[in-house]
Amino acid sequence: GESVGLHLPTLSVQEGDNSIINCAYSNSASDYFIWYKQESGKGPQFIIDIRSNMDKRQGQRVTVLLNKTVKHLSLQIAATQPGDSAVYFCAENANTNAGKSTFGDGTTLTVKP
């Protein structure tokens, strides 16, 4: 069967390594997914998004993967840097209920120098 990454509340990585943060979403009608980064004392900031007609999208050092079959989303950060230390949230929306946004519990990423 297919292997799906577990959601972990905390993740610690060495500087320069790649990070993978996982998220399971709940609503099979969700068709828009976003990853946000929240630094201490600030509001969440948009990192990357993906719509349900795609299964992969790449940005600068970040990649989002979407597996609709098992309702799973992951964020990959390449060559993780100390400035990447933050809490990362996934969020899901459905165009059929466009105003509602549901956020995951968040993963705290710590990058060790």
Next chain:
Amino acid sequence: EAQVTQNPRYLITVTGKKLTVTCSQNMNHEYMSWYRQDPGLGLRQIYYSMNVEVTDKGDVPEGYKVSRKEKRNFPLILESPSPNQTSLYFCASSPKVGILNQPQHFGDGTRLSIL
């Protein structure tokens, strides 16, 4: 600079004393929303507004009111605050492109303590 501005940033008050947290955005966004963030519970949506004079309940609306009389402002009102409303609150906005959702822009948060 494009931003979402919340005021106050910090407030300590007492049970039952009405308070309003203001939120203003300068990006001409149609959509605005309020969230509360509590340890271990992530962000939970309180109310949202798809456009002027259009508001709707999120997942945790009890004890809160909102209004959207102008596009740029979306105040959050606690008519009779209680200690269980002690939390970190975020306002957010986003543009709308047809029916498609877009990423939200968040303010820096308002930390409310209700004694």
